Each structure stands twice: as C-alpha cells, then as structure tokens.
Amino acid sequence: MPELDVLRAELAEIDKKIMALVGRRNEIAKVIGAEKAKTGAAVVVPSVERVVEQRYIDAGAECGVTANTAFRIARAVVDESVDVQGRLPRFQEPQTICIIGGNGGMGRWLSKFFSSRGHQVSICDTNTEGAEFPVVSLEEGAKSDIIVISTPVTIADKVLADVLESSSVDAVIFDILSVKQPVIPRLRDAGKAGRKVCSVHPMFGPSAQSAAGRNVIICDCGSKDAADKAEVLFNVADILRMEVEEHDKAAAYVLGLSHAVNIAFSDALVRSGFTSKALRSSASTTFRKQTAVSVEVANENAELYYAIQRENPENDAALRNLEEAVSRVRTLPKDEFISMMQDEAVWYQ
Numbered sequence: 001m002p003e004l005d006v007l008r009a010e011l012a013e014i015d016k017k018i019m020a021l022v023g024r025r026n027e028i029a030k031v032i033g034a035e036k037a038k039t040g041a042a043v044v045v046p047s048v049e050r051v052v053e054q055r056y057i058d059a060g061a062e063c064g065v066t067a068n069t070a071f072r073i074a075r076a077v078v079d080e081s082v083d084v085q086g087r088l089p090r091f092q093e094p095q096t097i098c099i100i101g102g103n104g105g106m107g108r109w110l111s112k113f114f115s116s117r118g119h120q121v122s123i124c125d126t127n128t129e130g131a132e133f134p135v136v137s138l139e140e141g142a143k144s145d146i147i148v149i150s151t152p153v154t155i156a157d158k159v160l161a162d163v164l165e166s167s168s169v170d171a172v173i174f175d176i177l178s179v180k181q182p183v184i185p186r187l188r189d190a191g192k193a194g195r196k197v198c199s200v201h202p203m204f205g206p207s208a209q210s211a212a213g214r215n216v217i218i219c220d221c222g223s224k225d226a227a228d229k230a231e232v233l234f235n236v237a238d239i240l241r242m243e244v245e246e247h248d249k250a251a252a253y254v255l256g257l258s259h260a261v262n263i264a265f266s267d268a269l270v271r272s273g274f275t276s277k278a279l280r281s282s283a284s285t286t287f288r289k290q291t292a293v294s295v296e297v298a299n300e301n302a303e304l305y306y307a308i309q310r311e312n313p314e315n316d317a318a319l320r321n322l323e324e325a326v327s328r329v330r331t332l333p334k335d336e337f338i339s340m341m342q343d344e345a346v347w348y349q
Contacts (some may be wrong), residue, residue, distance in 0.1 A: 022077060026084045033085030043085045043212040043236055049078050079213070086212025086236055091118040098141030100124045100159055101150035103131050105206035105301070106176060110148060113211065114233070119146075142166035146233070148200075149175040153311045157182050164190055164197075172196045172226050178255060178304075179312040180219065180247045187244060191222020198226040199244050200234070203254070205300070211237040219244035252314035259305055260319055262297040265290060 036043060053074045060070030097114050101107045102123025111133050115121045122134045124141040141147065142163055151159050156175055160183055163173055173196065175183055180199055190197045199219035208214060216237040220227050221244050231239050242250070269279065279287070297305075309315060332340060 022080065025077060026080060029081035029084050030088065033081075033088045036085065037088050037090045040090075040235075044082055044238065052078055082213040083209040086210025087116075089116050089118070090236060092232070094118045094120060095145040096120045096122070096143075097146045097148065098122045098124060098136065098144040099148045099150050100138065100141065100163065101152075102133065102148075103127050103129075103135075104150060106202070107150040108132065109206040109208070110150060110176070110202075117233075138162055139166055142171070143168070144171065146172045146229075147174075149173070149177070153177055153179050153182055153307055157186055160186050164195060169195060172198075172229050174198045174200045174226065174230050176200050176202060178251060178308055180244055180251075181313055182311075184221075184244055187221040194223075196223045196226040196229070197221050198223060198230050199247070200230050201247065201251070202234070202237070214238065215240060217242060217247065217250075219247050248312050248314045251308075252312055252318040255308055256312055256315040257318040257322060259297060259308060260315075260322065262294040263305070266294045266298050 033043065035041075053071055056070040056074035057067045059065075060067060060073075065073075097119045099107050099110055099114075099121065100123075102111050102121075103125040104127075107123060107125065111121045111123060115133070122136045122141055122144065123131060124136055124138050125131070128135050138159075144167075147163050147167055149156055149159055149163065156177055160173070160175065164186070167173065173190075175187075177183065177199070178201060180201075183199070187197050187199060198221050201217040201219070202208075202211070203215040203217060204211075211234060214237055216234045217240050218227050218230050218234070219242055227241065231241075269276070272279075280291075283291070328340060329337075
C-alpha cells in the first residue's frame with residue numbers, strides 16, 4: 001500500500017496548509033476587529049457574511065467542491081472570525097459591577113466579559129473557592145453602579161429583594177435568569193417605584209467564546225434607562241428587546257422545547273437496546289446531524305436543564321404542542337403528512 005501512504009501523507013500536508021491559512025485569516029480578522037473596536041462598529045455584518053459565503057460557493061464550483069460543503073466551510077471560518085473579533089477588548093467608560101452568584105458558570109463568564117471591557121468587577125457568592133475576582137458582601141456589592149443577579153431561579157426573588165433594599169436608587173439592577181416568572185412582580189413594582197431595573201437573558205452558556213454573533217434578550221420592566229444601559233453593556237451581541245412578560249413564552253420554545261426534544265431523543269436511544277457504537281455505524285445523515293446536537297445537550301449541566309424544564313410554567317404548553325406533533329407524525333394520512341411537512345418548510349423560510 002505504498003501509494004496510499006504517499007497520498008495520505010500529501011493529504012496531511014494539505015490539512016496543515018489549510019489550518020495555516022485559517023490561522024492567517026484569523027490574524028487578518030483580528031486586525032479588522034481592532035479597527036471595528038476603535039469606532040464601535042458591529043462585529044457581525046450580515047451583508048459581508050453573505051458575500052463571503054457566496055465567494056466560497058463560487059470558488060468551490062471551480063475546484064470541484066459541492067455548494068453545501070463550500071457553504072459549511074464558509075460558515076466555519078466566518079464563525080471563527082466572529083469569535084476572534086468578539087474576544088477583542090471594547091473598552092467602555094469604567095463602572096463598578098457586582099455579580100451576585102459571580103463564581104458560578106455564567107457569573108464567571110460575565111465577570112471576565114465585563115472586566116475585559118474596562119469595568120471594575122466584584123462578586124458576591126457563598127462559594128468562593130477559586131474565585132478570580134474580589135469577593136464582597138452583598139451590602140458592599142450593593143454599592144456598585146451595576147448589580148447583576150446570576151443565581152439559581154429558586155432564590156433569585158429573595159436576592160432581588162435584598163439588593164433593592166440595600167442599593168442606591170441610582171444603581172442599575174438586572175438578573176440573567178432563564179425563567180423570569182418568579183421575579184416579574186418585584187421587578188415591575190421596582191420599575192413603577194422609579195428603580196432602574198430590567199431583566200437580561202444571554203442566550204448562550206459559559207462555554208461561549210464571545211458574545212459577538214450571539215443573542216441577548218433585554219426585557220423592559222418599566223425603566224427604559226436601565227434597559228438602555230444593559231444594552232450598552234452587551235452591545236457586541238445581537239440584542240432583542242421585549243417586555244418581561246413575553247420572555248417565558250418565547251423561552252419555552254427556544255430553550256424548553258429544543259432541550260426537551262434532544263433529551264427525549266437521547267433517552268429513546270438509551271432505551272432502544274442498541275449501543276451508541278452500533279447506531280453510529282449505520283447512521284444516516286439526519287441521524288448524524290441530530291446526534292451532534294443531542295450529544296452536546298446530554299453533556300450540559302443537568303441540574304440547570306432540569307430547572308429550565310420545571311421552573312418555566314410556559315413549558316407545559318410547548319411540550320403539549322410537541323406531544324400533539326408526535327401524534328400527528330404517527331397518525332396523519334399520507335396527503336396530510338405531506339402537507340404538514342410542506343407547511344414546515346414554508347415556516348422556516
């Protein structure tokens with residue numbers, strides 16, 4: 001098999017060159033990102049991304065690469081460039097920020113993110129092991145310009161009450177809960193009383209390389225000033241503004257339903273009697289794509305995912321919708337089944 005060995009060695013060299021080119025592309029993207037940071041320009045420019053994607057598709061056609069593969073390569077290098085640029089410091093006017101629960105996963109992420117933007121960060125947490133930022137009491141942290149509540153949903157309302165009682169009327173206060181219902185009444189009452197409160201939800205976890213190109217929901221709770229200031233803090237992300245009461249209904253689908261589908265899919269596989277190896281060896285393209293997502297979900301924080309399923313009261317409606325959809329897949333006659341899939345394709349456009 002000497003000829004194969006020679007060809008495989010050539011492939012290995014080509015792979016090294018590809019990685020070197022991607023590395024060089026990242027270097028150029030970093031320079032471009034630094035210029036964007038100076039002017040406050042957006043990291044993600046959709047019109048530019050579309051040009052890059054088409055450039056790859058056109059080049060692929062000339063080189064014998066399918067459009068689908070060329071597009072996936074384009075998305076991979078574009079996403080890499082976005083993260084490279086998103087990690088670059090974008091300094092803001094320094095403020096003091098205290099993160100309650102700042103030694104947890106998202107608390108640590110936020111601490112590093114805000115610190116990289118020039119803010120003075122402290123944390124308040126019952127677990128101080130391995131803390132990377134100054135640990136303060138709640139009373140001390142409440143003196144900060146901005147106070148972020150990054151605690152479990154079950155204790156968030158009590159923490160919010162303590163923060164409101166201890167902080168200045170000028171402090172900006174927001175939570176980052178994935179479920180808003182437990183804190184909505186107190187946030188609304190505080191907003192009516194003139195407090196600078198809002199509610200924020202970064203739609204990503206602590207493994208995210210940057211906020212750039214990722215969604216952050218900012219919920220109005222009666223203080224436009226607070227919501228505006230929170231938006232500035234996260235201005236490298238894609239911002240969606242909504243009323244706080246709308247949040248949990250949307251989260252029931254983009255979090256609750258999407259998590260449940262993947263958890264249930266994996267549970268069905270576990271109980272199928274097949275081993276993972278056996279099914280992977282006979283996998284279809286769709287199975288590979290689905291398991292790629294499900295594997296990531298299966299390895300996430302199970303306690304957090306349990307909380308997301310149980311603590312959002314809007315999840316019941318979303319899961320009932322899923323149950324009905326599964327029943328429709330099992331029972332619809334051919335014509336109605338085809339019509340259902342056609343409607344789905346139109347919805348995604």
